Amino acid sequence: MTCKMKVMIDGELCVGVGNCVxxxxxVFKLDDENKAAVLAxxxxxxxxxxxxxxxxxxxAIIVEDDDGNQLYP
Numbered sequence: 001m002t003c004k005m006k007v008m009i010d011g012e013l014c015v016g017v018g019n020c021v022x023x024x025x026x027v028f029k030l031d032d033e034n035k036a037a038v039l040a041x042x043x044x045x046x047x048x049x050x051x052x053x054x055x056x057x058x059x060a061i062i063v064e065d066d067d068g069n070q071l072y073p
């Protein structure tokens with residue numbers, strides 16, 4: 001299912017493992033500090049986005065629905 005969700009990275013928690021980039025390269029990239037960054041907000045497959053968020057070992061990826069309800073973590 002494709003939907004618009006708000007995705008944020010807690011830069012203080014991110015340790016740059018890169019699982020999110022490997023799983024969802026259309027959504028995430030590693031920046032110059034080797035921390036995850038969100039690319040332009042666009043419609044993405046919800047399952048892939050949640051898989052990427054759940055793959056973060058430090059729960060640095062925050063996912064909210066269109067109404068601002070936190071879906072993960």
